[in-house]
Amino acid sequence: MADGSAEARASRLSVEAAPEGATLGSRIEALPNAVRVSVMLLFWLAVWYGVVELFNVSKDFLPNPIDVLTRIVRLAWEPVGAGALLTHAWASIVRLMWGFAAAILIGVPLGLAMAYYRPLQWIIAPLFELFRYIPPIAWAPFAMFWFGAGSAAQAYVIFTSSFAPILINTFRGVQLVDSRLIDAARTLGAKSWTILFEVALPAALPHVVTGLRIGLATGWMALIAAEIVAGTGSRDGLGYLILQGQQQLHADLTIGAMVLIGILGSLIDVGIRTAERRFAYWRE
Amino acid sequence: MQNDLSYENVTMRFEGRSGAVQALERFDFQVNSSEFLVIVGPSGCGKSTLLHLTAGLYKPPTGRILLGGTEIKEPGPDKAIVFQNFSLFPWKTVHDNIDFGLRINGIPATEREEQIKRVIHLIGLEGFENHYPRQLSGGMQQRVAIARSFVLKPRTLLMDEPFAALDAQNRQIMQEELVRIWQTQRPTVLFITHSVEEAVFLADRVIVMTRRPGRVKEVIDIAQIAGENHWRSDPFDEVIRRADFQDMRSRIWGLVKSEISVRN
Amino acid sequence: MNGAARNNGLARALLGAISVGSVLAAWWLVTSLELVKPLILPPPVDVWTGFLDIWHGYLNVPFWNHFLASISVMLGGYAMAIAVGVPLGIFMAWNRVADWVFGPLLQILRPIPPPAWIPLAILWFGIGYAGKIFIVFVAAAVPCILNSYLAIKQTPPELLNSARSLGAKPHTLLFEVAIPSGLPTIMTGLRIALGIAWASIVAAELVVSLAGFGFLIMNGYRNLESNIVFVGMAAVALLGLLMNVLFVHIERALLPWREDQDNG
Numbered sequence: 001m002a003d004g005s006a007e008a009r010a011s012r013l014s015v016e017a018a019p020e021g022a023t024l025g026s027r028i029e030a031l032p033n034a035v036r037v038s039v040m041l042l043f044w045l046a047v048w049y050g051v052v053e054l055f056n057v058s059k060d061f062l063p064n065p066i067d068v069l070t071r072i073v074r075l076a077w078e079p080v081g082a083g084a085l086l087t088h089a090w091a092s093i094v095r096l097m098w099g100f101a102a103a104i105l106i107g108v109p110l111g112l113a114m115a116y117y118r119p120l121q122w123i124i125a126p127l128f129e130l131f132r133y134i135p136p137i138a139w140a141p142f143a144m145f146w147f148g149a150g151s152a153a154q155a156y157v158i159f160t161s162s163f164a165p166i167l168i169n170t171f172r173g174v175q176l177v178d179s180r181l182i183d184a185a186r187t188l189g190a191k192s193w194t195i196l197f198e199v200a201l202p203a204a205l206p207h208v209v210t211g212l213r214i215g216l217a218t219g220w221m222a223l224i225a226a227e228i229v230a231g232t233g234s235r236d237g238l239g240y241l242i243l244q245g246q247q248q249l250h251a252d253l254t255i256g257a258m259v260l261i262g263i264l265g266s267l268i269d270v271g272i273r274t275a276e277r278r279f280a281y282w283r284e
Numbered sequence: 285m286q287n288d289l290s291y292e293n294v295t296m297r298f299e300g301r302s303g304a305v306q307a308l309e310r311f312d313f314q315v316n317s318s319e320f321l322v323i324v325g326p327s328g329c330g331k332s333t334l335l336h337l338t339a340g341l342y343k344p345p346t347g348r349i350l351l352g353g354t355e356i357k358e359p360g361p362d363k364a365i366v367f368q369n370f371s372l373f374p375w376k377t378v379h380d381n382i383d384f385g386l387r388i389n390g391i392p393a394t395e396r397e398e399q400i401k402r403v404i405h406l407i408g409l410e411g412f413e414n415h416y417p418r419q420l421s422g423g424m425q426q427r428v429a430i431a432r433s434f435v436l437k438p439r440t441l442l443m444d445e446p447f448a449a450l451d452a453q454n455r456q457i458m459q460e461e462l463v464r465i466w467q468t469q470r471p472t473v474l475f476i477t478h479s480v481e482e483a484v485f486l487a488d489r490v491i492v493m494t495r496r497p498g499r500v501k502e503v504i505d506i507a508q509i510a511g512e513n514h515w516r517s518d519p520f521d522e523v524i525r526r527a528d529f530q531d532m533r534s535r536i537w538g539l540v541k542s543e544i545s546v547r548n
Numbered sequence: 549m550n551g552a553a554r555n556n557g558l559a560r561a562l563l564g565a566i567s568v569g570s571v572l573a574a575w576w577l578v579t580s581l582e583l584v585k586p587l588i589l590p591p592p593v594d595v596w597t598g599f600l601d602i603w604h605g606y607l608n609v610p611f612w613n614h615f616l617a618s619i620s621v622m623l624g625g626y627a628m629a630i631a632v633g634v635p636l637g638i639f640m641a642w643n644r645v646a647d648w649v650f651g652p653l654l655q656i657l658r659p660i661p662p663p664a665w666i667p668l669a670i671l672w673f674g675i676g677y678a679g680k681i682f683i684v685f686v687a688a689a690v691p692c693i694l695n696s697y698l699a700i701k702q703t704p705p706e707l708l709n710s711a712r713s714l715g716a717k718p719h720t721l722l723f724e725v726a727i728p729s730g731l732p733t734i735m736t737g738l739r740i741a742l743g744i745a746w747a748s749i750v751a752a753e754l755v756v757s758l759a760g761f762g763f764l765i766m767n768g769y770r771n772l773e774s775n776i777v778f779v780g781m782a783a784v785a786l787l788g789l790l791m792n793v794l795f796v797h798i799e800r801a802l803l804p805w806r807e808d809q810d811n812g
Contacts, residue, residue, distance in 0.1 A: 025644070025645075028648070029644065036648055036652075037651070037652045037655070040648060040649060040651070040652040040653070041652050041656065043649075044652070044653050044656075060671075061671070061672065119559075119563060122559070122560045122563040122564055122567075123563050123564070123566075123567040124567070125564070126564040126567055126568050127567055127568065127571060130568070130785075131785075132785075133784075133785040133786070133788040133789045133792075134781055134784065134785045134788075135746070135747035135750050135751065135784065135788070136747075137663070137747065137750065137751045137754060138750055138754075138765060138780075138781050138784055138785075139781075140754065141754075141765055141766065141768065141769035141777045142774070142777060142778075142781075144769065145587050145588060145769075145772075145774060145777075146588060220661060221661035221662065221663060224661045224663045224664050225661070225663035225751050228663055228664070228666055228667065228755060229663075229751065229754045229755055231755070239663075239664070242664055242667045242668075243667050245667065245671075246667030246668065246670055246671045247667075249671070251668075251671055254667050254668050254671060255668065257664075258660050258664050258665070258668065259660075261659075261660060261661065261664050262656065262657075262659040262660040262664075263659070265659040265660075265661065266659040269659070336709070339709070339713050340713075341709050341712060341713070359709075359712040359713045359715070360713070360715050361713070361714050361715045363713065364713055364714070365709065365710065365713045366710075367706040367709070367710065368706075369706070370704040370706040370707055371706055371707070371710045372710075373707065373725070373728070373729070374729075374805055375728045375729070375731070375803075375805045376805075384711075384714065384724075385714035385715065388714065388715055388716055388717075388720055388724075389714075389715050416804075416805045417805075418805065429710075432710075432714070433713070433714070436714065436715075
């Protein structure tokens, strides 16, 4: 989180008019971010280890980091329930993709249409507001009434969660397209469809991609929530692993699965941020 | 002679994203007490840095700056600085903005009220004491910013393109207002601008800086041409029509342009 | 122009009313024609009786107990998240050592979605209130920390430098400049955290609980009473909306100087 730019340095929030000097502080600051972060992480792992050993904490309550690591590694080939790590990770990702894809297929065109046709906006918006305050996970019971206690219900919860940011950002993205761009295209004789696909859509793309990123993040959260709420209903998935750990009093499995979820979630986020930058290359 | 500024061999570097940037190199200069000094130069030549150093906001790695013979080591109300925008506290009223400096410097409450009243009268904003900055125009905001510093009786007043964000008419009005306000106390002024007309109108002397790393390219004495009663006391529209004014303007603009011409 | 604007407003309200009205009408129609099982979509009448049922004491537990259970636990976790998160975020932004120490920890814990903490909380605290307060705390703390951090980091440098120039010491800079300046962003963080806290308590109660709205919903599910589930969802949504509206009003009262208030 530390910001190394010249501006941050120059207007130094911690306020002395700092000399360009070899103080311990400035030496640490000069280290590359990765080094500092890694050292700190090792420190916190050591603290974790120390606390567990010193206070003789029970393994069922809080295992030490080594135990968690070995558990994670064992997961790679040792099945829990339906399969080993890959089975569960894959199951989760498949659900995520179904819900997310549905959210894109419905949300993006709808957002476009709403921005293009004012009356449509006035029809949809009140309905949207009505449903907006229902937390996605609250849909789980109805989803299970409709689809049974399986993957489909969880995919629906994910859809509900991803849909809102995708719709809102697509809508706003098109709405915020500089009207001068549209006017310029019109004076050059472009027809409605051309304007839509060659002017409005590309101009709105950065916003749309941002919506996708947020939708993916909230979808990921909804996925885990759905897998946990489904309880004994679901038989696979990373959320299922966390739950299994708790029900069998295997804290190392629970924490291990949480760590894996965190890592996987970060990778997905980093991945889509890279894509986001690629699509917004013409903006500052 | 107490409010003179001395720059001795001043350098300044910044660590940027793509390596170190040398903002100033061996900057040497003397500013006289109560002088109105204006600095012009191409973008990035280090004039803003010079101002920040003079205000004591950073310390130069080599060289030193002296105010009235004493080295400047930290910021303080004797070296007041006014920025282009974002100076005023948006959550405080005009009254409280001006009160801030007085309060943190230990001035007792009754005296603070007197001073605030006096300086609000000086800048001509009676009736606006309880307004928030966002309710004021750009020119009015800058008046408050100046007042906030002025009420602490600074020895030197440092201004970083203070009127650049104003439209042409308000800019002109503020230039004349600044002169009027300044005359009441006459601190040494260090004024940065990109507008050569503004420089020639206001200055006793004008420094033209080279492009980065900044050094003194040339010093132009305006006071000797502006007359016994410096032309800044006269209305801008009249002064700008004078031939000697236009000569100065062309000469300085030529100097600045030659520093811009090669790179940006 | 005014007439057209009024017509627009009218058309908009009309279309909105028609839209919501037709959905309600379709709901009534589909269920009274028994085109779907009540399990899939409970008829309005059932929803109404379900509501009365809950209001007067579903399963012999009065409505007030559920309300209190959910809200009090949420507020407990939320208050803790603010009490810990906001000062921590501010501290990390102001002091770079704090940033170095806690930053990496935050980066590791942040990607773990709040629901993922639920089983661990059960493991550690059992199925009582303590575990749920923990979950709400973990969920709500993140936006509190993040936004407070950003709020301070994004303090305009001119604001800080102006204050320094007026003679402010670091203590004053933090409490009288950076924090007031960052208050809007901090409040936004608190508003986001409120929404997350509410969603988290509902999620936690869906997994395991003895009272509260999540419990109502889950119980309705287990008894195949879709009307109860419906009422539960609607109550959650309504309370979420009310809390948000309340918060916005508080925000507006605390920040009268914001630009986006339609004031004088």
